Amino acid sequence: MGFRPKNISLYELAFRHRSVAKEIRDGVKDSNERLEFLGDAVLGAIVANYLFSKFPFKDEGFLTELRSKMVSRVYLNKLALKIGIDKLVQYDESNRLYKSICGDTFEALIGAIYLDKGFDFTEKVVLNRIIRFHVDIDELEKQELNFKSKVINWAQRNRKSISFDAREDNSDERQRLYHVTVYIDDEAMGTGTGFSKKSAEQSASESACNNLLVDTTLS
Amino acid sequence: MGFRPKNISLYELAFRHRSVAKEIRDGVKDSNERLEFLGDAVLGAIVANYLFSKFPFKDEGFLTELRSKMVSRVYLNKLALKIGIDKLVQYDESNRLYKSICGDTFEALIGAIYLDKGFDFTEKVVLNRIIRFHVDIDELEKQELNFKSKVINWAQRNRKSISFDAREDNSDERQRLYHVTVYIDDEAMGTGTGFSKKSAEQSASESACNNLLVDTTLS
Incomplete structure (x- = not known):
């Protein structure tokens, strides 16, 4: 050095x-x-x-x-x-x-x-x-940090089922929120919250990528 | 200064x-x-x-x-x-x-x-x-960083129901894993993974505390 x-x-x-x-x-x-x-x-x-x-x-x-x-x-x-x-x-x-x-x-x-x-x-x-x-x-x-596509690719490569569960949360009058859970083989693997469904999905997918140790830097 | x-x-x-x-x-x-x-x-x-x-x-x-x-x-x-x-x-x-x-x-x-x-x-x-x-x-x-008790206290103060869903994951032969999801009023609010149920609960509770903006520094 x-x-x-x-x-x-x-x-x-x-x-x-x-x-x-x-x-x-x-x-x-x-x-x-x-x-x-x-x-x-x-x-x-x-x-x-x-x-x-x-x-x-x-x-x-x-x-x-x-x-x-x-x-x-x-x-x-x-x-x-x-x-x-x-x-x-x-x-x-x-x-x-x-x-x-x-x-x-x-x-x-x-x-x-x-x-x-x-x-x-x-x-x-x-x-x-x-x-x-x-x-x-x-x-x-x-390199786009598209965690959703990363976790979907990971699931396909590893022959696991994957699903996204999105729920609207209207409890805050000023701002609607979205909660998304990523399920891998029916196990909740990540959750995320956001002001749009898309950002909640990204955040949930990021947490799933971390939990699954998915390589998110490769395009 | x-x-x-x-x-x-x-x-x-x-x-x-x-x-x-x-x-x-x-x-x-x-x-x-x-x-x-x-x-x-x-x-x-x-x-x-x-x-x-x-x-x-x-x-x-x-x-x-x-x-x-x-x-x-x-x-x-x-x-x-x-x-x-x-x-x-x-x-x-x-x-x-x-x-x-x-x-x-x-x-x-x-x-x-x-x-x-x-x-x-x-x-x-x-x-x-x-x-x-x-x-x-x-x-x-x-100050003990007990995220589980923080999120439970938060739910009680805010009159929300709270439940913890824990699942054993035996897919890795060498090491059993636990996946825990924290539900607040039936919405998944945080997930966590750990080598013990307790550590997975803590990790799921920490993520729920972040999503809910729970003050975790007060004892």
């Missing part, structure tokens, strides 16, 4: 998955999970600032959606693979595959850089070493 | 609610909503770092939960009132009451400070001027 760490132990911690960590106190392990918590928040702020200045005439809805795509678990996993995190992460390989180990470790690494070098330095590393080379923002922008 | 702004127009923007903003281009208004997007992310990083260093022996689950409480819409509204945001925010008072206008403006103010003075300065302001005086972290820590 083009810089020399000050405190190397932070980086060792960042690459240590909980499957190979030892308990240090009160059930807390010396794994990368605390750093992941920190790095997730720092990355969120860096990406927010990047989008805020890159798109001065876009509203917060646009910025929020684009940020969701950039920091989604699936997209971070891909980014982490591109920068070679998988070759450095330490974990118990005899165990089952850990689904988002690379994205989690990537966030932990950002937490480590932040603690070692501060916010401004971390921001420069993320912008100049990662986003500039590995993030195609135009492509991300074009 | 004890400092002199460099760019005063950022602060004017931070206090301008969309109800009094003018369109500047392509439907985007000169309201505080873009700054709110940025400030939300910056505040998230500041709070994450604060909790990370304050609780060196707590795991990421504890940190995540405490951060959720600190940056919840309801808690930010309260904080914003304590520091007097309501006296500065500009909005169309003839219109309906805007529920979270103070918390939103508070986040926009943090976005403005960040753009004006950078991350480290903003962090100092938030820690020394706001968290130190206005956040009782021990009290927040003690």
